[in-house]
Amino acid sequence: MTHPTMSKPSIRADVPTGVMIRPMTAADVPVAERLSAEAFLAVDLANPRPDTGPPELRSESRGELWVTRTLRFLETDAAGCWVAERDGEVLGFATSFRRDTTWFLATYAVRTDLQGQGLGKALLAIALDHSRGSLRGMLSASDDPRAVRRYRLAGFDLHPQMYLSGEVDRHVLPAVERVRDATPGDISMMDSVDRATRGAAHGSDHEYLMETCRAIIVDHRMGEGYAYFDDRGLALLAATTRGTATDLLWAALAETDGETSIHHVTAANQWAIDVGMTAGLSLRTRGFLGVRGMKPPAPYIHHGSLL
Incomplete structure (x- = not known):
């Protein structure tokens, strides 16, 4: 049985003025961890859940696990890990990896005060380049409607998750x-x-x-x-x-x-x-x-x- 290769990403994005998108380095990982913790906290604050208390920033111990995991992505899939930078400051990032013939988006975030300016679109587009030649793709999305829209435009079928x-x-x-x-x-x-x-x-x-x-x-x-x-x-x-x-x-x-x-x-x-x-x-x-x-x-x- 043959399977079609994942289609060429449908997202097209211009990099915002003054922003450089470059490969992620090990020095970027702790910065990206805090940026992602703040971005996901903002999503949780915007989408409160009745079964939990007030959303909290990712703990230090969970942050250390995040850093360890992401450093491993740099070892196995450096071509799938990118940051957006302006004047030496990291504004957003995307980490992705391939296993066998499947591409996975691990984490993707933009600084909360800069969302909606095209940074996320540009980061996702370059991370998707790492998927070329893959037969399948998979990601887990938060409730952020802007991110979910980008995934759908990139050709992903969306299935609601429960917990x-x-x-x-x-x-x-x-x-x-x-x-x-x-x-x-x-x-x-x-x-x-x-x-x-x-x-x-x-x-x-x-x-x-x-x-x-x-x-x-x-x-x-x-x-x-x-x-x-x-x-x-x-x-x-x-x-x-x-x-x-x-x-x-x-x-x-x-x-x-x-x-x-x-x-x-x-x-x-x-x-x-x-x-x-x-x-x-x-x-x-x-x-x-x-x-x-x-x-x-x-x-x-x-x-x-x-x-």
């Missing part, structure tokens, strides 16, 4: 068999599951995830899969069958203590909604999954930036 949150009702937790902690030796199997679900392995991204999250797997003739989670909730889940995915999600929820969350659930993954609701979590909508040349992966719950 579940709350405290797990521990009386309904089922007994789950065949789940064990993952090890680096399992990455080959995990990459195989990635290719079966989203069309591309995570590759070296698994190493980062194992360093920052707990990883569990099911490796059985009836189904294979894995899940990553931390103290905030589920980070990523992929499986070859819905039954295996369901077992992994229940196993992850059993490890929670207090409030937890399952983000980035699409309509293609109703099994996750069923598990979350049975566990007593509340369902709401937030953001969009953007895909080109592919359908929303299933059974699969994507990572916010590693997809």
